[in-house]
Amino acid sequence: MTRTDPLDVPRPHAQLHFGVFFQGVNHWTIWSAPDSGSQIDPASFRRVAQTAERGLFDAFFLGEGLRLREVDGRIHDLDVAGRPDAITQLSALAAVTRRIGLVSTSNSTFNEPADLARRLSGLDLLSEGRAGWNVVTTDNAWTGANFRRGGYLDHADRYRRAEEFLTVARALWDGWEDGAISDSPGAREWSTPGAVRQVRHRGTQFDVALAPTLPRSAQGHPVIFQAGDSGEGRDFAARNADVIFSAHGNDFDDALAFAEDLRTRLRAVGRPDDDLRILPGTEIIIGATEEEAQEKKRWIRLQQVTPATALGIAGLLWGIDLSDRDADGPLPEEDPVVAENDGSFGARRIADPRAVVAEWRAKAEAHGWSLRETVIALGPQRGHVGTRSGLADKFAHFVRHGAIDGFNVTPYLIPDGLDDIVDLLVPELQERGLYRTDYTGTTLRDHLGLREPLTHRSAPDHRQAG
Numbered sequence: 001m002t003r004t005d006p007l008d009v010p011r012p013h014a015q016l017h018f019g020v021f022f023q024g025v026n027h028w029t030i031w032s033a034p035d036s037g038s039q040i041d042p043a044s045f046r047r048v049a050q051t052a053e054r055g056l057f058d059a060f061f062l063g064e065g066l067r068l069r070e071v072d073g074r075i076h077d078l079d080v081a082g083r084p085d086a087i088t089q090l091s092a093l094a095a096v097t098r099r100i101g102l103v104s105t106s107n108s109t110f111n112e113p114a115d116l117a118r119r120l121s122g123l124d125l126l127s128e129g130r131a132g133w134n135v136v137t138t139d140n141a142w143t144g145a146n147f148r149r150g151g152y153l154d155h156a157d158r159y160r161r162a163e164e165f166l167t168v169a170r171a172l173w174d175g176w177e178d179g180a181i182s183d184s185p186g187a188r189e190w191s192t193p194g195a196v197r198q199v200r201h202r203g204t205q206f207d208v209a210l211a212p213t214l215p216r217s218a219q220g221h222p223v224i225f226q227a228g229d230s231g232e233g234r235d236f237a238a239r240n241a242d243v244i245f246s247a248h249g250n251d252f253d254d255a256l257a258f259a260e261d262l263r264t265r266l267r268a269v270g271r272p273d274d275d276l277r278i279l280p281g282t283e284i285i286i287g288a289t290e291e292e293a294q295e296k297k298r299w300i301r302l303q304q305v306t307p308a309t310a311l312g313i314a315g316l317l318w319g320i321d322l323s324d325r326d327a328d329g330p331l332p333e334e335d336p337v338v339a340e341n342d343g344s345f346g347a348r349r350i351a352d353p354r355a356v357v358a359e360w361r362a363k364a365e366a367h368g369w370s371l372r373e374t375v376i377a378l379g380p381q382r383g384h385v386g387t388r389s390g391l392a393d394k395f396a397h398f399v400r401h402g403a404i405d406g407f408n409v410t411p412y413l414i415p416d417g418l419d420d421i422v423d424l425l426v427p428e429l430q431e432r433g434l435y436r437t438d439y440t441g442t443t444l445r446d447h448l449g450l451r452e453p454l455t456h457r458s459a460p461d462h463r464q465a466g
Contacts, residue, residue, distance in 0.1 A: 009400045016399050016434050017406030017448065018426075020052040020418060021245075021281055022083075024063030024105065028283070028382070029080045030303040030412055037415045040082040042092065047415035049093045052100055055422030056436050058447040059101035059132060060093065061225070061245075061408055062086045066107060067143045071316065078309050087119045094127035101444030103132035103225055108162040110138060110147045114210055117169035120222050121214040129218030129443035134225040134245065137162050159232045164205045166224070166240055170455050171199045173221045175212030219443035221453040238265035241276060242450050245408055249280025250381060255403035277405040277448050283383030284409055286420045290386060297385045300412050301376045310372040313379065317353050317360075327372040331357075331364055382410075388428045396434055 022045065023029055030036050038044050049060045064086045069076040083089070086104040093102055102123065106116055124131035137158035138144070153161060180195035200209045226241035228234065229248075237244045248258035255278075263273035285300060287293025305313075307327035315322040319337030336353035364374045384391055398404045411417025429435035441447060451457070 011400045011402055013433075014399045014402075014405075015436060016395055016429060017277065017279060018052075018055065018057045018421075018435075019059040019061045019101075019103070019279055019406070019408040020048060020057055021061045021408045021410045022048055022063060022414075023080070023410060024083050025065035025069050025079050025081045026063075027079050027309050028304050028410060028412065029414055030300070031080050032306070033303055033413065035416065036413055039080050039414055040084070042089075044415040045089055045093060046096050048411065048418060049097050049100060049102075051415075051418045051422055053097050055418065055426050056439060057100055058406070059103050059408075059444060060090070060097075061103040061132075061134065062090060062105060064105040064107075066110065066138070067146055071312070076312065078306070078312060087123050090131070091123055091126055094123070094130065099130070099439045099442065099447075101130045101132055101223065101447060102127055103134055103223070103444075105134040105136055107136055107138055108165040109153060109158055110143065111165075113165050113168035113206060114172070114208060116165075117172045118213060120169070121173060121217070124217035124219065124222050125214060127217075129445070131217070131219075132223040132225055132243070132444055134227060135162055135166060135241070136227060155230070156232060159228070159236050161205045163236060163240065164203045167203075168199070168201050168206055168208060170221065170453070171201065172210075172212045173216060173453075174455055175199055176215040178216065180215055217443075219445040220456060223444045223448065223450065234262060234265055237276060238262060238271065239269050240454070242445075243277040243279055243448065246278060246280045249282045249398075249404055249407060250383070252398060252401075252403055255280065255398060256401065259403050272451075275451065277450070278403075279406050279408045280404055281382075281410055282407045283412055284391065284407070284421055284425065285383060285385045285412075286388055286391065286424055287385075288387065290390065293385045293387060297383075304412065305372060305376050305379070307372060310375040313375050314371055317356060319353060325371070328370045331361055331371050331374060388424045391425060392428045392432055392434065395429070396432060399434070 029039065031039060037047075052060055062083070064083055065081060068081050069079055086106060090102040090104055104120065104123065106120070120131055120133050137153070139153070139155065139158060175197050177192070177195040177197075180191050182190055182192065196211060198209065198211050201207070223242045224240060225243045225245055226233065226237040227245040228236060229246060244262065246258060248255045259278050262276060262278065266273050266275055285293055285297050287296050308323070310327040311322045311325055314332070317336060318332055318334065320332075320334065322332060325332065336357050338353060360374050360378060363369070363378060364371075367373075367377070369377060384394065386394065399406065409418070409421060426435055430437055439447065
């Protein structure tokens with residue numbers, strides 16, 4: 001890609017932001033390679049976070065799974081799993097890092113706001129204003145079975161609960177005035193009278209009356225991340241989030257359309273159209289030449305989509321057990337079995353499997369692909385592949401034309417999967433003025449260049465949260 005004349009670029013001085021996404025339950029993190037380390041050893045988390053901080057990343061973003069993935073009632077044993085509680089792990093990382101943000105994926109469907117808001121506030125204070133919360137919902141009964149009420153919520157109800165949850169959490173975070181704690185040993189009271197306010201909320205999801213127990217951090221609130229891609233998810237992000245973690249980061253036109261859609265939604269709710277940072281999830285594969293990068297990509301995909309994984313993915317599409325088939329042989333001859341998704345499966349059924357199978361068969365026949373090759377070629381196309389120079393050109397085009405603000409990078413190896421990005425790509429970006437050369441602030445909100453929290457802009461009375 002050729003470099004663009006700055007006069008033709010709408011955001012000629014925009015810089016790229018990076019986060020690192022340490023996933024929860026997944027098969028994209030390679031666990032079987034000789035240089036793959038432990039997925040659960042605290043040293044692995046520390047190594048990834050410190051490497052990202054050396055590369056001046058905005059945030060360490062920790063995925064979380066509340067239950068192991070299941071298929072037809074059986075544990076799916078091909079995934080990487082075993083993540084500790086996110087806030088516990090991030091609190092430990094706060095002690096061994098200085099600047100990088102620490103983002104917890106925490107569930108609004110199966111938590112309660114008084115407890116979770118307090119724990120997030122604790123992380124924000126311990127890290128001196130570096131905490132973030134990826135607000136997620138859960139749509140399946142297999143996770144709901146862990147909890148007293150069981151079951152799962154309909155799609156729209158998940159977002160109604162999440163929004164009300166966030167309303168209560170923000171009221172709690174705003175419950176202490178700035179300067180509420182006395183700064184003189186001679187003061188008559190430990191806190192200024194009236195500076196800690198009761199929160200009373202009655203809504204469809206929560207009915208609570210409580211007093212906040214912690215003061216605000218240096219950044220006011222934890223930074224709010226959101227990862228929904230449906231219409232409801234995008235609207236939720238436009239009303240509530242500081243950052244959206246999307247799947248729209250591979251193709252430029254798709255990424256720009258997504259960004260423009262979000263800007264329209266932001267304007268519709270009265271927010272500036274640059275008020276939401278867009279950080280698609282991605283994988284970055286770097287080679288000395290384009291050929292080397294493509295060969296490296298092929299090796300990575302074969303490690304990620306093992307024969308057993310390919311059969312498992314295809315089995316979900318066909319709706320039958322294919323574990324005794326040859327993954328390097330042809331596609332199954334059977335027609336797919338259409339089963340209703342009742343929410344009980346960790347990996348969801350495909351809405352229209354017959355159409356997808358027909359497409360797979362046509363393309364496999366045209367290209368001479370095996371089942372495994374078909375799964376790799378037609379599965380999710382993730383990431384960017386190339387030389388450091390080529391990737392820098394590509395990312396400049398994305399960020400300076402407003403398609404993204406940066407990427408949340410998923411390393412394909414733990415704990416060393418960020419090394420090429422930090423040692424090779426970051427210096428290339430810095431040479432072009434596309435990436436910071438030092439942290440210029442101390443909080444996650446500073447790193448992302450965000451405005452003050454939404455509830456601080458109009459100074460509402462937060463004693464009544466709903």
